[in-house]
Amino acid sequence: MTMLKLAVPSKGRLQAQCFDWFARRGITLERTGAGREYAGQVRGVENVALVLLSAGEIPRELAAGRIHMGVTGQDLIAEKIPAWESRVEQLAPMGFGRATLILAVPQFWADVESIDDLDAAAAAFRKAHGMRLRIATKYHNLVREYLRTEGVADYQLVDSQGATEGTIKNLTAEAIADITSTGDTLKANHLKILSGPPILASEATLFASRAGPWGAKAEAARREILAKIGAHDA
Amino acid sequence: MVSDRAYLAGGRTGGGLSALRREVGRIMSGFAANGAAPVEPAALLPADLLIDLYGEDLRARAYTTHDPVLGEQMLRPDFTVPVAQMHMQSGAMSGRYAYAGSVWRRQEPGSNRPTEYLQCGMEVFGEADIAQTDAEVFSILAEALRAAPVAPVTGDMGIILAGINALDTTELRKAALLRHLWRPARFKRLLERYANPQAPGKTRAALLEATASGRLDELLTAPAIGLRSVDEVKSRAKRLFEDANTPPIPAPQVALLERALMVKAPMGQAITALRNIATEMPALTPAIDLVEARAEAISGFGIDGYQLPFEASYGRTTLEYYDGFVFGFAADPAHNLPQIAQGGRYGALTRALGGNTPAVGGIIRPEALLALEGRP
Numbered sequence: 286m287t288m289l290k291l292a293v294p295s296k297g298r299l300q301a302q303c304f305d306w307f308a309r310r311g312i313t314l315e316r317t318g319a320g321r322e323y324a325g326q327v328r329g330v331e332n333v334a335l336v337l338l339s340a341g342e343i344p345r346e347l348a349a350g351r352i353h354m355g356v357t358g359q360d361l362i363a364e365k366i367p368a369w370e371s372r373v374e375q376l377a378p379m380g381f382g383r384a385t386l387i388l389a390v391p392q393f394w395a396d397v398e399s400i401d402d403l404d405a406a407a408a409a410f411r412k413a414h415g416m417r418l419r420i421a422t423k424y425h426n427l428v429r430e431y432l433r434t435e436g437v438a439d440y441q442l443v444d445s446q447g448a449t450e451g452t453i454k455n456l457t458a459e460a461i462a463d464i465t466s467t468g469d470t471l472k473a474n475h476l477k478i479l480s481g482p483p484i485l486a487s488e489a490t491l492f493a494s495r496a497g498p499w500g501a502k503a504e505a506a507r508r509e510i511l512a513k514i515g516a517h518d519a
Numbered sequence: 520m521v522s523d524r525a526y527l528a529g530g531r532t533g534g535g536l537s538a539l540r541r542e543v544g545r546i547m548s549g550f551a552a553n554g555a556a557p558v559e560p561a562a563l564l565p566a567d568l569l570i571d572l573y574g575e576d577l578r579a580r581a582y583t584t585h586d587p588v589l590g591e592q593m594l595r596p597d598f599t600v601p602v603a604q605m606h607m608q609s610g611a612m613s614g615r616y617a618y619a620g621s622v623w624r625r626q627e628p629g630s631n632r633p634t635e636y637l638q639c640g641m642e643v644f645g646e647a648d649i650a651q652t653d654a655e656v657f658s659i660l661a662e663a664l665r666a667a668p669v670a671p672v673t674g675d676m677g678i679i680l681a682g683i684n685a686l687d688t689t690e691l692r693k694a695a696l697l698r699h700l701w702r703p704a705r706f707k708r709l710l711e712r713y714a715n716p717q718a719p720g721k722t723r724a725a726l727l728e729a730t731a732s733g734r735l736d737e738l739l740t741a742p743a744i745g746l747r748s749v750d751e752v753k754s755r756a757k758r759l760f761e762d763a764n765t766p767p768i769p770a771p772q773v774a775l776l777e778r779a780l781m782v783k784a785p786m787g788q789a790i791t792a793l794r795n796i797a798t799e800m801p802a803l804t805p806a807i808d809l810v811e812a813r814a815e816a817i818s819g820f821g822i823d824g825y826q827l828p829f830e831a832s833y834g835r836t837t838l839e840y841y842d843g844f845v846f847g848f849a850a851d852p853a854h855n856l857p858q859i860a861q862g863g864r865y866g867a868l869t870r871a872l873g874g875n876t877p878a879v880g881g882i883i884r885p886e887a888l889l890a891l892e893g894r895p
Contacts, residue, residue: 436705
């Protein structure tokens, strides 16, 4: 019989907020060993093993069923797991790690306010420059699906895994699609957000894998965790 | 099962494979008998060209792979582009080609559509008699499907193209509508906006005002970062200003275009209905003449062209570059099979490849065809 494997982000503010959130619900997560060793333990619920993972890898591990529960952003789940509702279950939004996925363009583009404008500007850009308007992002699936639904043409996605706000100045993209929380970095880089609802609004959330079976021990631990956090299986 | 393939359980071994090979052979000899030379394009194609032609959406539909030297490559999502390239690079004025092989398509999660399936196809380039060549390609595919319980449907993108060009509005608006021909939802939104303009919001009103009074520079004080230049922003602001002062497309014209797009009847009746609409929108007439000439030409191949189902909006949701005659052959939906065959005319694609070659062709899905023929 295996223990329930609970994955939380391996470091940083997100991990601290995550530990606080569980502590307030009577579940103590703590790191063990020397400061930088990725090991931890759980007190307050029997038969739970703590796994420290990069937030970006937690979706994949949940979908594969190698971990039972995990904390990560809704954005990462939606980007990395096609038809995610069938693979993982959303147990509890946690109220921190809030971020929205938005499209942004240079502030001085006075002619571009909405997604319709971006589409029209992309057509003109392609005519003028002989290439499709480049949108830098790491959220390829979410952004492509959004632009397809909106009927935008004449664009291409270029990959940017970090410092995406700088790609326009560096002439590797004309627009960006990225996660923002306060918008300060966008402003500092002379960018503005397109009007209208964001592509996705996200927060840190506790998810459970739908891959089974879990075994009796892990099932019991699951019920105990759900009771403590006040969530119910959907 | 490892031996299963698209629509055919056990189609990769033994009797199943023999039956499929016979079917492919039968279709290919039909194409050869009509003058098509066999070609075999590569399975791995450069991704940049395909994405340039079809758009970023293709990435969600095709498999991309990366080679450290060749760059991004795509598993052949269809044969049309490489066959058109083969023809254009050959330097020949005209040519007929046939091919058979796998195409690969990514499918939506949870979809039961296959990710790999066979296509047998024929493409005809450079033949100037449009109606006659359309009719011949249609009849060749119809002949290959003679024994199968399939229903044909036809359409013609030329009707909507003529309808847009007939609208009493600016070239700018026509170009915007033409650009979204294959995205019906956005097309509809654009047409509605051009027919019933809404008052601009605050920011847009300020932009229009600044453009009108020559004070646009005051709005462009933020650093001009990126490849898109200040001049490009200004020239689009000017076009927005001109567009804001363009009278709406007259409601009766929009209504006529929408009526034309709703025509759905046997081709003979469809031609009559379209001719009625053309009394008020005469610019449709040459496109309707072509539909009629094609119906006549199809009848010359022993199929009653005037009785074929015709839908003016057929072909608008495909990924393809069809811009003229379009057709498909479908099985009863109860069989849950894709279209057994489809095709059309795609001058827009050969133009995008840098030529001006008339081109028409079609494909059959032999696995789906065999699956259909094997059902009770």
